[in-house]
Amino acid sequence: MDFQSLKLFLDLTQTRSFIRTAEKNYMSASTLTRHIQRVEEEIGQPLLMRDNRQVKLTEAGEKFLEFAKQSWADWQQLQSQLSPNKGELEGELRLFCSVTASYSHLPNILEKFRQRYPKVEIKLMTGDPAQAVHLVQSMQADISLAGKPDTLPNNINFQHIDDITLSLIVPRVACAATQLLQQDPIDWQNMPFILPVEGPARKRIDAWFKQQKIKEPKIYATVSGHEAIVPMVALGCGVALLPDVVIKHSPVANQVSYLTLPAPVLPFELGVCVQNKRLQEPIIHAFWSLLS
Numbered sequence: 001m002d003f004q005s006l007k008l009f010l011d012l013t014q015t016r017s018f019i020r021t022a023e024k025n026y027m028s029a030s031t032l033t034r035h036i037q038r039v040e041e042e043i044g045q046p047l048l049m050r051d052n053r054q055v056k057l058t059e060a061g062e063k064f065l066e067f068a069k070q071s072w073a074d075w076q077q078l079q080s081q082l083s084p085n086k087g088e089l090e091g092e093l094r095l096f097c098s099v100t101a102s103y104s105h106l107p108n109i110l111e112k113f114r115q116r117y118p119k120v121e122i123k124l125m126t127g128d129p130a131q132a133v134h135l136v137q138s139m140q141a142d143i144s145l146a147g148k149p150d151t152l153p154n155n156i157n158f159q160h161i162d163d164i165t166l167s168l169i170v171p172r173v174a175c176a177a178t179q180l181l182q183q184d185p186i187d188w189q190n191m192p193f194i195l196p197v198e199g200p201a202r203k204r205i206d207a208w209f210k211q212q213k214i215k216e217p218k219i220y221a222t223v224s225g226h227e228a229i230v231p232m233v234a235l236g237c238g239v240a241l242l243p244d245v246v247i248k249h250s251p252v253a254n255q256v257s258y259l260t261l262p263a264p265v266l267p268f269e270l271g272v273c274v275q276n277k278r279l280q281e282p283i284i285h286a287f288w289s290l291l292s
Contacts, residue, residue, distance in 0.1 A: 003075050005035045006068045009047070012036065013065055014140070016055045039064075069139040077281045092121040093283050096136075097145035098129040099227050100246045105145060105162060105270065112290050120283055128225040130199030136273050142284055147200030148269040157279065159272045159291045164243045166204060166265040169256040175236030181259070188212055192220035192238030194229050200268040201226065205241045208265050230256060241265055 012021045012032070022032040040047050047061035057065060076091045097106055102124065110122065125141060132146030133156060145161075152158055171177055180187050196202045209217050220238040223229050226246040233240050234255035247253055272291060278284050 003072065005039050006072050006075075008032060008035050009039060009064075010068055010072060012048070012055060013057065013061075018050075018055065066139075073139070073278070073281065076283070088119055089117045089283055089286055090119040091283050092123050093287060094123045094125065094140070094142045095144070096125045096127065096132055096141035098132075098225060099126045100243075100249050101129070101145045101270075102126055104245050104249055109145075109161070109272070109291070113287055116290070117283075117286060120286075128197070128199070130197065130202070130224075133273055136275055139275070142278065143272055143274050143287060146271065146273045148271055149200060150203065155276055156273050157276050157288075158269075159288070160269050161272060161291070162270045163267045164201075164245060164270050165267045166201060166241050167244050167247060168239060168241050168259045168261050169230065169233050169247055170239045170259050171233055171236040172255055172257055173234075173236045177236065177239050181239075188214050188217075190218055192218050194220050194232050194238045194240045195222050196226055196229065197222045197224050201241070201243055204265050204268060208241065208261075208263070211263055 008021065008025060011024060012018065015021045015024070018029045018032055022029040025032070036048065043060065043064060045060040046058050047064055049056045049058055095106075106124075113120070114122075125135075129145075129147060132141075132144035133149060133153065135141040136144045136146075136156065137153060146158075147164065148158055148160070170181060177192055180191050193205075195205060209215075221232065223232070226242055227250065229240045229242055230247060230250040231252050232238070234252045239259070247256070247258075272288075274284060274288060279288055
């Protein structure tokens with residue numbers, strides 16, 4: 001089994017599309033299909049279920065995926081160790097963070113790394129920050145920028161880079177929420193809230209609800225990630241407790257207002273996380289060393 005086929009299989013599990021994977025690797029879909037078929041012939045079982053819409057892993061495919069991830073990581077590490085250009089790291093680093101973190105915190109972190117290791121290709125993925133630790137654990141990402149969970153998994157190393165504060169934002173347009181805000185005292189029990197689905201920010205918000213004795217908050221919507229919540233508040237859908245960095249960098253930040261809370265929300269730690277066992281891989285070790 002060749003390493004090119006392993007890499008193509010890994011790319012395919014990310015895109016879930018033969019066409020997109022083929023385009024990414026500058027080959028035809030039929031050539032990609034032949035690579036995957038050869039792997040399946042060697043394994044002796046189908047690894048993928050194909051239909052007109054998407055590609056799904058079979059049970060054998062799920063097991064082979066773990067082997068492929070580790071084998072590809074080991075191959076990259078060996079290439080670095082045997083490289084004739086000592087000190088010149090080459091390869092790729094898969095890095096995950098939220099959309100906001102990609103321009104609020106990531107540039108400062110990457111600046112030194114890019115200057116010192118220009119031949120390392122950064123594969124940046126963005127999405128819901130609540131998934132950051134999971135993506136590192138499942139080896140879908142090598143390194144993630146993540147809010148520190150209350151309980152950090154034993155196999156994860158976390159390097160603190162910032163403390164993230166949260167604020168309550170409210171609409172400026174006339175709506176049900178602004179009417180409730182005019183009451184004294186404010187009727188928090190009936191206030192429509194827009195919440196992130198999960199993650200450190202959601203845990204801080206839930207703790208604030210308990211502190212304010214709001215047993216069953218009125219939830220207008222729950223949203224994956226944070227960025228889309230600010231426009232929803234601006235449109236008058238409800239109020240939201242969000243990280244200040246998200247509010248500050250939102251294109252509609254001037255369409256919402258801050259409201260002083262009766263009790264502050266505790267900040268959470270933002271940091272970089274990685275699997276402990278992978279810290280010896282040259283590229284990951286080099287990135288991690290620059291953090292301190």
